[in-house]
Amino acid sequence: MKTDKSNILALLRDSRDYVSGQQLCDQFGVSRTAVWKAINQLKEEGYRIDAVSHKGYRLLKSPDVLSRSEILSRLKTKWAGRQLFYLEETGSTNIDATRYAEEGEPHGTTVVAEKQNAGRGRRGKYWESPPGTAIYMTIMLKPDFAPDKASMLTLVMALSVAEAVTEATGLHAGIKWPNDVVVNKKKICGILTELNAEMDYIRHVVIGVGINVNNAAPEEFPEEIRQTATSLKIETGLSISRAALIERVLERFEHNYDTFVTTLDLRLLIEAYSRHLLNLNAEVNVLDPKGNYTGIARGISTTGELLVEAENGVMKTVYAGEVSVRGLYGYV
Secondary structure, eight states, X not given: OOOOHHHHHHHHHHOSXXXXXXXXXXXXXXXXXXXXXXXXXXXXXXXXXXXXXXXXXXXXXXXXXXXXXXXXXXXXXXXXXXXXXXXXXXXOHHHHHHHHHHTTOOXXXXXXXXEESXXXXXXXXXXXXXXSSEEEEEEEEOOSSOGGGTTHHHHHHHHHHHHHHHHHHSOOOEEETTTEEEETTEEEEEEEEEEEEOSSOEEEEEEXXXXXXXXXXXXXSOGGXXXXXXXXXXXXXXXXXXXXXXXXXXXXXXXXXXXXXXXXXXXXXXXXXXXXXXXXXXXXXXXXXXXXXXXXXXXXXXXSOEEEEETTSOEEXXXXXXXXXXTGGGOX
């Protein structure tokens, strides 16, 4: 039987004391040789593991690596990320996740890449994806509900990322409706949801997430976004474990998704979403094809639209288009 390094790593991480080689053998049904090989492979990957005769092994330090073993060793989810593909380099994790969906991989399959060379944002915009600093991941879903519900999943993911970042760093991560995650008035995360569906059913949905984690300085961002982007390291002064943050995002998303499917709307998530909504009670400029107008954002509807109280007191529902928030990103 082949030893899964992620299982050994998870056991070492969860233990505060040494774990004996015999305990590892018994728990995973493998030989001492297999355990020894797995431990040595982990050491080669940068893990500091203390090995003491008659005591066993103890994990001293983990590197900031995005290996499959590292991510799986942290996961406590039931289905989100349980089928995990890790790629050193790829074109786009959304494209990969779409291919895996078509090949029959299950609901919750997740793709993580160290580097993307064809990352995409909304409306086909290029998403800068250098290695070593950020999270590039996509979760693939095969929901059993109508296609017109799928757009709300973008908000479910935005809430999940905001919650995960807040938990991991202590920073307040806000959401600029519908799905930009923001820290200190600068963007740290973009989300791209793509749907493959027939008229009455969904084949699959892929939700791509890009999070700026350990970029050390604004100069590391492309010039065109330098004034509006930031990273968790810039804001905290600390290096953040990307694998740990991935685990938190997947855990929060699984919880929020399971909540969403009980009602197939956002009624049970509005309160949590509103706690992160930077637009709430803020003045916004709505760029509407029928004519721009200014108003006060009063929150979101149960289906995820932004509710804006216009200057004449009429409550309007914003379904699409860009919403510019006064004061955010330096807007006047």
